[in-house]
Amino acid sequence: xxxxxxxxxxxxxxxxxxxxxxxxxxxxxxxxxxxxxxxxxxxxxxxxxxxxxxxxxxxxxxxxxxxxxxxxxxxxxxxxxxxxxxxxxxxxxxxxxxxxxxxxxxxxxxxxxxxxxxxxxxxxxxxxxxxxxxxxxxxxxxxxxxxxxxxxxxxxxxxxxxxxxxxxxxxxxxxxxxxxxxxxxxxxxxxxxxxxxxxxxxxxxxxxxxxxxxxxxxxxxxxxxxxxxxxxxxxxxxxxxxxxxxxxxxxxxxxxxxxxxxxxxxxxxxxxxxxxxxxxxxxxxxxxxxxxxxxxxxxxxxxxxxxxxxxxxxxxxxxxxxxxxxxxxxxxxxxxxxxxxxxxxxxxxxxxxxxxxxxxxxxxxxxxxxxxxxxxxxxxxxxxxxxxxxxxxxxxxxxxxxxxxxxxxxxxxxxxxxxxxxxxxxxxxxxxxxxxxxxxxxxxxxxxxxxxxxxxxxxxxxxxxxxxxxxxxxxxxxxxxxxxxxxxxxxxxxxxxxxxxxxxxxxxxxxxxxxxxxxxxxxxxxxxxxxxxxxxxxxxxxxxxxxxxxxxxxxxx
Numbered sequence: 001x002x003x004x005x006x007x008x009x010x011x012x013x014x015x016x017x018x019x020x021x022x023x024x025x026x027x028x029x030x031x032x033x034x035x036x037x038x039x040x041x042x043x044x045x046x047x048x049x050x051x052x053x054x055x056x057x058x059x060x061x062x063x064x065x066x067x068x069x070x071x072x073x074x075x076x077x078x079x080x081x082x083x084x085x086x087x088x089x090x091x092x093x094x095x096x097x098x099x100x101x102x103x104x105x106x107x108x109x110x111x112x113x114x115x116x117x118x119x120x121x122x123x124x125x126x127x128x129x130x131x132x133x134x135x136x137x138x139x140x141x142x143x144x145x146x147x148x149x150x151x152x153x154x155x156x157x158x159x160x161x162x163x164x165x166x167x168x169x170x171x172x173x174x175x176x177x178x179x180x181x182x183x184x185x186x187x188x189x190x191x192x193x194x195x196x197x198x199x200x201x202x203x204x205x206x207x208x209x210x211x212x213x214x215x216x217x218x219x220x221x222x223x224x225x226x227x228x229x230x231x232x233x234x235x236x237x238x239x240x241x242x243x244x245x246x247x248x249x250x251x252x253x254x255x256x257x258x259x260x261x262x263x264x265x266x267x268x269x270x271x272x273x274x275x276x277x278x279x280x281x282x283x284x285x286x287x288x289x290x291x292x293x294x295x296x297x298x299x300x301x302x303x304x305x306x307x308x309x310x311x312x313x314x315x316x317x318x319x320x321x322x323x324x325x326x327x328x329x330x331x332x333x334x335x336x337x338x339x340x341x342x343x344x345x346x347x348x349x350x351x352x353x354x355x356x357x358x359x360x361x362x363x364x365x366x367x368x369x370x371x372x373x374x375x376x377x378x379x380x381x382x383x384x385x386x387x388x389x390x391x392x393x394x395x396x397x398x399x400x401x402x403x404x405x406x407x408x409x410x411x412x413x414x415x416x417x418x419x420x421x422x423x424x425x426x427x428x429x430x431x432x433x434x435x436x437x438x439x440x441x442x443x444x445x446x447x448x449x450x451x452x453x454x455x456x457x458x459x460x461x462x463x464x465x466x467x468x469x470x471x472x473x474x475x476x477x478x479x480x481x482x483x484x485x486x487x488x489x490x491x492x493x494x495x496x497x498x499x500x501x502x503x504x505x506x507x508x509x510x511x512x513x514x515x516x517x518x519x520x521x522x523x524x525x526x527x528x529x530x531x532x533x534x535x536x537x538x539x540x541x542x543x544x545x546x547x548x549x550x551x552x553x554x555x556x557x
Contacts, residue, residue: 029481030473034222038229038473039491045511046495050502060510067355067517068347073336075354078520080333083182085527086385089189094534095378099189099369100196106374114387115291116464117368125239126176126395127454128246131432132425133175134400135417137168138407142341143421150342151332160412162320165404169321172396174332175350177325177389180357183523185385187365188372190526192380193533196373201476204228204362207526210533224522225472228362231519232472233492234512235360236465241496242509243458244268246426250451253430254444265497271455272493275462279470279485290460297453302398304446308436309402317404318397325393358516361523366468403432462492 049056089095098104106113137149140158147153152167190207200206205221212220244267248259257263278290306314337343372380406414414435419428430447437443466489470480473488499508 028483029477030470030484031222031475034226034229035473035484037222038226038233041226042230042233042491042495046498049507049511050498053503053507057507057510060507060514063514064355064510065347067514068351071517072343072347072351075351075358075520076334076336078358078524079179079182079354082186082523082527083179083333085531086182086185086381089531089534090378090381090385095376095381097193097377097534097537098197098374099192099372099377099380100374104196104374106372108371110383111295112292113371114383115295116371117384117388126392126399127429127450127457128243128425129172129176130396130399130429131403131416132420132428133172134165134168134396135403135407135420135428137171138165138404139417139420140164141417141421144348146341146344146348148345150337150345151328160408162408165401165408166317166320166324168404169317169397169400170324170328171332172400173321173325173393174329175353176392176396178329178385179333180353181385181389183357183361184364184368185381186527186530187361187523188368188384189377189380190530191366191369192372193377193530195369195476198533202366202369203472203476204366204522204526206476207529208522210529210536211525225475227515227519227522228366228472229469231359231361231512231515232363232465232469233488233495234508234515235363236462237492237495237499238509238512240268240271240458240462240492241500243454244271244496244500246429247451247454247458249426250430250447250454253447254451261501264500267455268493268497268500271458271462272489272496275459275466275492276486276489278459278463279466279489280482290456290463294453294456294460297449297456298395301446301449301453302395304449305398305402305436308438309398310405313405314398314401317401318394321397321401322393352513355513355516358520358523359512362519363465363468366471367464370467370471399429399432402436403428406432406435462489465492 108116137152138160139148140160142148149164149167149171151171152158152164155163155167157163157167187204191202191204194200194206194209195202198206198209200209200216203221204224204227205216208216208221208224215221241264244264245259247267248257248263251257251263252259335346337346368384372384375383403416407416416428416431416435419425419431429450433446433450434443437446466485467480469488470484471477473484474480495508
């Protein structure tokens with residue numbers, strides 16, 4: 001393989017005409033073929049799902065069930081492989097490589113950087129599931145036809161108590177921790193490395209350059225990037241559609257507003273409009289400011305739960321649950337259940353989460369790459385993998401721990417587990433606040449803060465998704481045209497609204513998880529591609545230095 005092929009940075013970026021970027025009209029700044037194809041397929045998908053939600057749900061449900069039953073072991077091994085690569089690269093001699101030119105420096109402060117990657121990558125999820133998921137694992141009812149927590153059952157913690165609560169938090173950490181962030185880290189690393197160091201477009205296709213060279217600009221590259229667009233549109237639309245139910249629940253509690261479809265549609269419209277305004281203002285303004293605002297609100301809410309709750313008990317639980325998670329990290333990551341009940345639990349929870357992380361990885365990874373230019377590989381790997389995981393574990397321990405403590409104190413009769421058994425997850429957070437607040441007005445104020453934070457996090461996720469979609473469709477332009485940002489921000493909101501009315505959000509979520517299978521292959525190739533390029537790059541540098549020394553010696557002679 002030639003040096004030219006090994007090091008695309010030597011060729012320089014292709015011009016817009018070669019990349020088939022539109023220079024005028026409604027699609028100015030975008031790749032016309034990819035944009036029209038992506039829009040047409042998304043429209044067809046939405047029409048199919050909305051026209052017959054039962055059929056769509058059956059089709060996508062069958063696909064997901066087949067994938068989970070057939071590829072469970074593949075998903076488990078893939079996540080273990082990716083997390084091993086992360087730690088290997090973090091500790092390797094390549095850690096000093098900078099994501100950009102050797103003299104480049106970070107665009108954003110460390111605080112702003114961490115705030116943005118955290119808000120885009122996970123924020124809303126841990127607020128939605130941070131209370132409900134540990135409660136599910138604490139429950140012993142097997143209300144869904146399989147064990148609520150097979151890890152606790154295998155350890156003999158079969159009754160409500162401290163040991164089962166520790167296991168409940170540890171399993172929640174497992175699903176939200178290092179394994180998932182390893183996926184985001186490697187996708188973001190591949191994109192940032194090839195975009196900022198090798199001068200290729202900031203798009204998924206670029207990570208395949210070590211394998212297919214200039215053919216990344218052809219049909220293969222288009223297909224890979226369109227898959228990423230689908231993941232971003234469907235993932236954000238699903239979260240937006242499902243998440244407004246929790247905001248609507250909060251508004252009902254605060255102001256007595258009917259939480260039905262009219263309210264949820266109005267919320268989708270408002271959040272979409274605000275996210276478009278944020279996306280149009282750019283990363284350095286709207287998205288950065290909203291992300292920092294999210295962190296401030298999060299600290300206030302977290303502080304209330306920590307200090308109004310059983311503080312000493314929570315601190316002890318943090319040490320116990322973290323130790324349990326780290327002590328069983330390898331065992332949980334490589335567990336292959338044989339019995340039907342635990343196997344079904346793993347498919348509905350662990351494999352679902354691994355698919356969800358993989359489906360979201362192109363969207364979140366590209367956004368992380370966009371804000372990580374100029375950082376060294378080791379700094380990037382350590383910060384993006386360790387810091388969000390540590391924050392998430394602390395958050396889950398405090399929020400989930402307060403709910404667990406309420407149920408343990410009440411002997412399982414606090415009512416929170418019942419909400420989860422009825423799958424009324426939006427109400428679980430507010431129910432926990434009611435049990436924590438000393439007065440009705442304090443419960444109202446904290447519920448208002450939680451509802452505001454939910455909305456703010458949704459706006460941040462949506463505007464990040466809009467920026468990622470338009471960046472991909474413009475073949476790596478990190479400042480896509482404003483009309484394109486407005487259009488795709490509206491598309492995300494419209495998809496969520498149409499499927500909310502048609503009852504098809506569940507089918508959309510299922511389809512997103514099914515799409516993780518082909519995306520997982522792309523992510524593995526991206527990981528191998530960046531490793532291949534890192535290994536080859538020093539050799540190319542040494543060859544150029546030897547050639548330069550030889551030329552200098554010839555000149556002296």
